[in-house]
Amino acid sequence: MSDQNPVFIPGPTNIPDRLLNAMHMQTRDHRAPDFVETFAPVLEDCKHVFGTETGQVITFPASGTGGWEASITNTLSAGDTVLVARYGMFSHRWIDMCQRHGLEVQVIDCEWGSGAPADKFEQALRADKDKKIKVVLATHNETATGVKSDIAAVRRAMDAAGHPAMLFVDCVSSLASMPFEMDAWGVDIAVSGSQKGFMLSTGMAILGVSQKALAAMESATLPRTFFDFRDMMAANANGGFPYTPPLQLIYGMRESLKMLFEEGLENVYARHHRLAEGVRRAVEAWGLKLCAKSPELYSDTVSAIYVPEGFDSNKLTEHAFNTYGVSFGIGLGQMNGKAFRIGHLGMLTDVMCLSGLATIEMAMADLNYPVELGSGVRAAQEYYRATAAANQ
Amino acid sequence: MSDQNPVFIPGPTNIPDRLLNAMHMQTRDHRAPDFVETFAPVLEDCKHVFGTETGQVITFPASGTGGWEASITNTLSAGDTVLVARYGMFSHRWIDMCQRHGLEVQVIDCEWGSGAPADKFEQALRADKDKKIKVVLATHNETATGVKSDIAAVRRAMDAAGHPAMLFVDCVSSLASMPFEMDAWGVDIAVSGSQKGFMLSTGMAILGVSQKALAAMESATLPRTFFDFRDMMAANANGGFPYTPPLQLIYGMRESLKMLFEEGLENVYARHHRLAEGVRRAVEAWGLKLCAKSPELYSDTVSAIYVPEGFDSNKLTEHAFNTYGVSFGIGLGQMNGKAFRIGHLGMLTDVMCLSGLATIEMAMADLNYPVELGSGVRAAQEYYRATAAANQ
Amino acid sequence: MSDQNPVFIPGPTNIPDRLLNAMHMQTRDHRAPDFVETFAPVLEDCKHVFGTETGQVITFPASGTGGWEASITNTLSAGDTVLVARYGMFSHRWIDMCQRHGLEVQVIDCEWGSGAPADKFEQALRADKDKKIKVVLATHNETATGVKSDIAAVRRAMDAAGHPAMLFVDCVSSLASMPFEMDAWGVDIAVSGSQKGFMLSTGMAILGVSQKALAAMESATLPRTFFDFRDMMAANANGGFPYTPPLQLIYGMRESLKMLFEEGLENVYARHHRLAEGVRRAVEAWGLKLCAKSPELYSDTVSAIYVPEGFDSNKLTEHAFNTYGVSFGIGLGQMNGKAFRIGHLGMLTDVMCLSGLATIEMAMADLNYPVELGSGVRAAQEYYRATAAANQ
């Protein structure tokens, strides 16, 4: 009965019919001119979304995790040192991947709910007299905690320390939903995917790569073939792929970019902020707390919300799914059981958000949460009403 | 921005992806065995939905209005008398059609918001000593007023009067959403369409026809070809159509019937009742009034709701559409400007209903309605919670 | 196994993915501005395809047969006289419909395989001293015989006879595939449908109506409601429909018109001619005969081909379907068993045509036809090669 309810997981996101149709296409010859004419502009247009003019966009038929692997194997060698702050599930996973690839990983552990610690990065970099640190890894938007980090501040810290390390950023759950300025922030590799802000199926890792990172590619000795930038760039330059391309996703991406540009990136960001703020008003009305520690950290694509002491957030999300047919994000990692997440990114509307809020309210009431039924919806309604004009 | 919001017009209804996919099919030869094997069971299965074992199902590639025209042209001759009660837009239109086909139309005018007047029908039939009345026309569910009539009572009245007239019923907006018992209620022709309870595109009129109505067909002299039962039945008997069939809709209908039977018709009806009751709780909480005059008349597929004196319902629906991208039904006929309608039929969920209620509340607040924001949503939430178990 | 083979029935035609996708759309509110903005240009653009500037385009959610019924019920009254030539199945059906609507039908019987007899029309009109004949009915493209008539000649004959009758033309299987010039040919009503040259699903009758026919509408007394021009035009003028519109088909039509204009109508016609000529070369190579009696009658959308004496064409089409999974048109009416038909209209390519020719050749060989295997394909290949440049 619930096939038509939206999902409120923080990705993959609800796919607009327009994009489902764009991906509903028959096989075409990927060696024919038609493909070249489609793919080249997709790469170009992605640059605008990354906010880069000097960088290069490289895609792989993989998930965002594959994008991470591509970023480190193409720029590093076994034994190289990377500096990472762990403040959520996805930074944690990135650390694990680096370790498994034989890198020295210098970890700065932060409380979950905080963002990238520019000051601690600066300290660590200053302490690295021998410049052994090759890369600083940061997650722009921690999907597990609903925390958006200040990447520009990280760059400023790196510059302040006068350290030549590169800056790699996971923007899987922020790109095309929240402002991202690769060039302005001095990001060397930004990793994203097709299934979040781009509103498509999962299956395409999308990377913005700076000239500095491309230069590092030549000396990097970590083994790679599928994810090799060099093969991909050489093939792309000839309008092709080093292996079979994900045709349907590429045509989908072309349409996705059209949609984003038609709406206007600034408007896309504003819409996400408005949707998110409505959700936050509801959280406040419920008397619950966000995992994100302070307003400047609030993510506009996902809110992670602590349940009251003594309640099990997994029971809540499970109940919402079983009883009302609506999917919310569970608490990940150390937040499992303690928090649930509302994804509010992609092609979403205020009206859809209200249905999610109404649903989780019912689920909380069913499970005897100390939450007033209707209170969150009403708070969100007030906010959406007050800001509706801006939406038109 | 609103492409993914549900519609709350009382039809065409939100189309489940499963049915959109079923209709997404390439041309096949409608003279090939494959077509026959698909179409014959569709006609058979529709009988269950109409509640008939002795009747026949006949379809035409047309809207419900075409179904009406088929019902009268196949059974009547110019100058024949029909008895109709006018209690809404759709009964009004049926009267107009009869008059334009040269029928004598005996009209019983009722207040909008009331249902089929069994007692007045009985009176009129008793008064018809010469049995000139050939047909009694009734609308099962008046889409304009949100009124469901008691068709069984109409039949009882006809029987009580000992009158041989046939009974034709418009069930366009009730079939496959609310119980309909063609045989038990002694309905001679029931007229429906593909775009409401069947959750498909518009384009297929679907009629249940009793043996008595089929017998009348032989003497009827109103001209018809496209809508001629005889041509259609003869062609159907050979597995074909007298002209090109609407292939995609027929395959869609097959899948729609599968969905209805998988859920179970009783469950489909119960779901519609539950969704409707939630909406009615909201209306009550708002302090507004339904057009339907009393609970037994409440339709489970559409609610027509009076706006307070001094407000213009057209501005409300227009505002909801322009500001929040959600479509509600406008007030039709004499209710234009005075009422709006919430369609809650087809493949809808409680979660979707809540989004509609939240939206119209915002719109009412924007236009300074004396309605407490969140009150309707909360009332519906309470009801949906209390009845959620039944939904699983 | 045959799901991906093209069909070679003369309609419904193979639907391009682009149009299947255009029709794959969720319900939208047909009373919202979006609908108006879509539908009005569709009507306007259809005028170009009909070749009319002074006429009006009117559509109904019905098949072409419904379009015929609309044309006569909106312009004629019981007892009116119409003049028709019968030279195929579809002119035959039109005669039947007129008779069933109480019209006096003056029939000129012609041999099947011939076209509209301008000379005999002229004779009959001259003989009609009292100008009782209200309409001349002609079929532009007889789908049963593969004959294209010279409608301009019919008009010249009518003018030569100085007769004020209107001219109604069935162009269901020619419009948007072969040149049609409503204004230049003095056509008063031209009847078509969505499922042939427009490459869509069945379900939309499309009529071009002259001012003269619109004037006739006022005095016509044949009963009609569903097909009433007046209701439809009044509603259309307000951007709506008198009943629920076939939304998906209207969006499909918009995309179909885009495709036709992108290719260019002249190129569309040239493509159909080229495809048809290739088929005719094959027929010649097989030593078989077209039903169409002379080259100027050859239809560019369908070829009806006599099988040799002693063979049953139904067995041939059945065998082709059962053994190779390809649908061809059967012989209709008096040609049943004597001829089969190859539809070559809509979004078809030379390559697809060759697969049809290769298939029917195999089927003929299987049934011991005196036909050299490969001969037709080769003749068509030669022709397609020679004319391929023009295709680019």
Next chain:
Amino acid sequence: MSDQNPVFIPGPTNIPDRLLNAMHMQTRDHRAPDFVETFAPVLEDCKHVFGTETGQVITFPASGTGGWEASITNTLSAGDTVLVARYGMFSHRWIDMCQRHGLEVQVIDCEWGSGAPADKFEQALRADKDKKIKVVLATHNETATGVKSDIAAVRRAMDAAGHPAMLFVDCVSSLASMPFEMDAWGVDIAVSGSQKGFMLSTGMAILGVSQKALAAMESATLPRTFFDFRDMMAANANGGFPYTPPLQLIYGMRESLKMLFEEGLENVYARHHRLAEGVRRAVEAWGLKLCAKSPELYSDTVSAIYVPEGFDSNKLTEHAFNTYGVSFGIGLGQMNGKAFRIGHLGMLTDVMCLSGLATIEMAMADLNYPVELGSGVRAAQEYYRATAAANQ
């Protein structure tokens, strides 16, 4: 104009509408029970297609090349030796990948057009006294040359040599189209993808992995995360994925398996053989030569065909595409310019094959090839006719 022509590249293959529809689905929560219930049977059912009962199926959201990378990184360590025969483009690429991952690659160079050299493998293995060779790599179906190798013979050779090496097989372009017997042939890893015999979009690497290969996993030290068997198997065991799964492809795979089993794998193989044999008859009639050196090497999924001396195969395929809108495979590697390829795998019919043959014939005639127009089509027609009964 050519949107509806089939492609004859050896993959991705023509996608049946049924599978396009299966992949046309809205986002669902991949952490919900629905996903588990879909994915687990997919893995199980894939085993039948691989012909394994004791092995495990592992998938990754990647192309076949990613599958290769997974196979070596999960089982080998830098410095390990592998034995490969190079007899085409894809074996060549596998060698390159191994070298880039720091493996010692012992290459047996064979003439293109020959298959896996069981005898030379045996020799090499016997010579490997220290058992340094960890894996023998073979390509079951060389897509570049249209050569199918005898994998059972390779296994026999390995056993004869008494060598413990594992056997890895690329079956990307053969699985689900030609018989494959993983267990019977002693294959340790078989690598395939979604876009060939499974008739889906590109984007899913599918591996069959033996218990022996799984055991090797524990000691393998090549770095991997995205492609790590252990993460994937652990997540799969809990009904999930270690990262976002390619939902649409998984649902597509479920439907693809249904289609394959409905037709019956044996029938699928027989159909491919029949289609291929028709193509080979055409090649023979043209007087051209296959790259595959002898009949037992003929691939049933792709035919690579030498053009006559003095002709450029690239001009041929380009001309076929530009003039007739049909894609054929170009000659790869050392066959570039010397051969073209006809892919005849996936959901293809004899009728579709004939259209491809007719097209390439026209293209050859246009370029003055010494080939009789129609000769290949006719030869294929004869064969298809003679074997048609088997197809029903």
